Amino acid sequence: MNPPAPQTPSVGDVAPSDLLDLLASVAKGTMGVEQAAGSVASMISAANVGARSDLGGVAAIPGATVDLGRRDRCGFGEVIYGEGKSTDLMIRIVEAQLDAGQTCLITRIDPTSAAQLRRHFPHTHHNPSARTLRIAQNTELLATPVLDENVAHVAVVTAGSTDASVAEEAVETLTWMGIAHLRVEDIGVAGPQRLLAAVPSLRKAAAIVVIAGMEGALPPTVAGHVGVPVFAVPTSTGYGANFGGLTPLMGMLTACAPNVAVVNIDAGFKGAYLGGLVAAQLITNENGKHLNERPANEYEGV
CATH class of the missing domain: 3.40.50.1970 (Rossmann fold)
Structure with missing residues (x-):
């Protein structure tokens, strides 16, 4: 059985080539030590947010950074607060969640925005009294769970x-x-x-x-x-x-x-x-x- 191949060391999951480029810039005098240190800190922070299982899973879209990792961390995905958001922004957020295999819940959504989102997405459930809109990949995922008194409810x-x-x-x-x-x-x-x-x-x-x-x-x-x-x-x-x-x-x-x-x-x-x-x-x-x-x-x- 062959021993595992040695891994190239990295800092905070930052690519070694990026670090080498920074060090080369410092050696050439085109970048100061303090500036390089700040760049390394930023690279480590970004790499950790993108890679660590407890913090990762985001979709950066115009107007929002969708927390796609929340379901893994907390058990349920991010809920969209509809009041004050444009219809276009809500559509982009929902698309990111659906692409990640998540069902969506929008609260405090006005009737006009709800109607526009329902035209855009085929599988929705709008409750005007609750001012909510649920969106999923298929109709089955929108069904109401059946009450069984012997199961936690x-x-x-x-x-x-x-x-x-x-x-x-x-x-x-x-x-x-x-x-x-x-x-x-x-x-x-x-x-x-x-x-x-x-x-x-x-x-x-x-x-x-x-x-x-x-x-x-x-x-x-x-x-x-x-x-x-x-x-x-x-x-x-x-x-x-x-x-x-x-x-x-x-x-x-x-x-x-x-x-x-x-x-x-x-x-x-x-x-x-x-x-x-x-x-x-x-x-x-x-x-x-x-x-x-x-x-x-x-x-x-x-």
């Missing part, structure tokens, strides 16, 4: 029907992530019997996204009935003292239930993404089932 709960648009953004996010969801609507604290009826189903979820405006009391109330993370999403729904969602935000942040975490106002995407990460971790377990369901007879008040 996320419950999406709204306090009132006026919170529906934020819930729709959450649902579209989970669908893009490939995570099944349970939808529970309009069970705010003004009708407590509605929540009590939903508790058995909620306890089967791996995580719960609770969306509420007004005073924002529902998330900690739900959290007191379950043993899983509750991601609270305050909304701008409500009269003047709601202060555009600030009142429920502050109430949720000061909730005494220890399993409540709070995201930004109207941020259905963020709440769902966090819940989806929890479910995704559990799905990777040996049998694919969630670990946090507790039998009803094990639930006791304190």
